[in-house]
Amino acid sequence: MTPFVTMLQFLLPGLGVTVSVTLIALGLGGCIGALMAVFRVYGNPVVKGLAVSYSVVVRAVPVVVIIFILFFVISAFIDLSPFMSGAIALGFASGAYQTEIFRGAILSIPQGQMTAARGIGMSKAKAIRCIILPQAFRVAIPSLINEVTLVLKDSSLVFVIGVPELMRRAQYASASTMEPLLAFGTAACFYIVLTLVLSRLLETVEKRFAVQF
Amino acid sequence: MTEFFAYAAMALPDLLQGTVVTLKLTAGALVIGLVIGLPLSLLRVYGRKLVQPVCTAYLTVFRGTPLLVQLFVVYYGLPEIGVSFSRMAAAFITLGCNSGAYQCEYFRGAIQAVSKGQMTAARGIGMSRFQGIRHIVLPQALRLVIPAWSNELIAMVKYTAIVFLIAVPDLMNKAKILSSQNFAPIQTYVLVALIYLVLVGFLSLVLHGIQRKLAVPGLDAGMEGR
């Protein structure tokens, strides 16, 4: 048991990095996704085209390729830590998936909501911001929680640009202790616990919402 | 721009070589995943209570951890207990087992989407439970699963992109070599992105065509994949 506990302790800082990268990426992806979804549904042909190409292209390319490209592009312009570049790249990738989530949610809001908002004198932008998006966000919550698990798992990919997250720590540990099974197995345990917690959360939320709607 | 094209012309043959490996990995993973996922889904729906925890454990492990962890456990970890694979075998096994877990869930969803009355009617004309599954439920489930399965195929093309980390000579591996030889990471990975884009676009078109061909009226309830 002690080697396992030692390994847990050694990997713990990596867990912090993994969670931070995931949260930053999710936040960034959420902003991009919401914006692009609004572009896709309400935008003029130019922004709509932009949003569609972003979502289609990014979703067609492996996340690890996007991480590489953005990492090298970013480092050509500014001096950013691998941690930040990685988080931004993951957020950029997640944004494309979240675009689809938000788009579906917006489209599920009945047409009458917009009409009613315009009817009480709201501008289109205001109606989107104050009436449509809050409702769409609630509809999107289950898919968003699912996206959290996907981004959490994808966050292991920033390993390739040297971010000291769980997998990188596990690799150090495996090299120094010569016990790769213990090292990577322990990392796997961390991920399983996190995803189980998230799926529990998802169940709870789905039950709550099932009653409400 | 011309510089980029010149570089592309130089890099393309190598990259295409890697692309072939990527496609082989994708196909292999899907087949292994099918061989694991379909029986597993049947166990999940029709199996005894006793086997359920085993299924659940399998699904939790392969759906709850990053593919990268799975790959490293298989390739670096298992030799520690005397089970070692070549790079290529480790890649096939990991991708296949991972896809198996996802495919199991798609098949399960599709089987459960076939209404209970179908089985009752099958039993009603004297089919055994097994015959009912084989001749009535599964043919319908297999059609219902096509959209999710197509998405799994597309997802798998992209998921193979991490096997270069155990030095399998796929598209990404070739890209890594080219980019460090030529000090041109951005061009290389943009090129790689374009190749994936073409690949995924082409496969999507083909799959859509197949879906239209196989369509049976009233049996096209869409199910999404990952």
Next chain:
Amino acid sequence: MKDKPMTRPVLRIENLCKSFGATPVVRDVSFDVHPSEVIVIIGSSGTGKSTLLQCLNLLHRPTSGRIFLEDQEITASGMNEDTVRRQMGMVFQEFNLFNHLTVLGNVTVGMTKVLGMPAEDAEKKAMNELERVGMADHRHKYPAQLSGGQKQRVGIARALGMSPKVMLFDEPTSALDPELTGEVLTVMQKLAAEGMTMIIVSHEMGFAREAADRVIFMENGRIEEQGPPDRMFTHPESERTRKFLSIITTGNTDPPIGKAT
């Protein structure tokens, strides 16, 4: 009872009981079914009519009691349920046509996969059955392309294809729009006239009057009263039968009992 020669019964039900867990649903039901007899079972929703029917072809295992198909006790232990079922045709309220098969495929699948008939013979026989229900022209369509009445006629053809000794119908017209029930009832009437043995759960009183040899009124899992339709509908002995009949015959087109469960 209409005069029938006293032949050996096709189906003999003795003290049949069925419980789900601790809840008794069918209680001590006994009756004989003679060759070419047409029996219509009526009774309000939830009284166990469907359960009884599904016990007859062992889709539900009876809790106790015995069922004989001709001379064979089908409730005996060691009896192969599948062999029993292929000798009885069942028609469902919700049709339950196989969605992935064409009309022709729906009728042939049992013959080829269960009876092991060669495809060619199965097709020939299937076409015969489809002619009988007037659906031969639609043989290449899929269930989703048919109206409810057409679906049910295919459901009947599918059951006929297995050359059953008895046909069981569970509210075959209750899921249909009123204007579509006629075509199905006509087919059933034709089958009755041809001498098919049939047990039908239905609230189509007109049909029962025309085609039934015997009407069984079920209440609370028991047979409350039975007799020929003329007597049952005009002079029911039981107060409960009278009450039930008055509810469904007062022109109330949407009775609380019409719905199957």
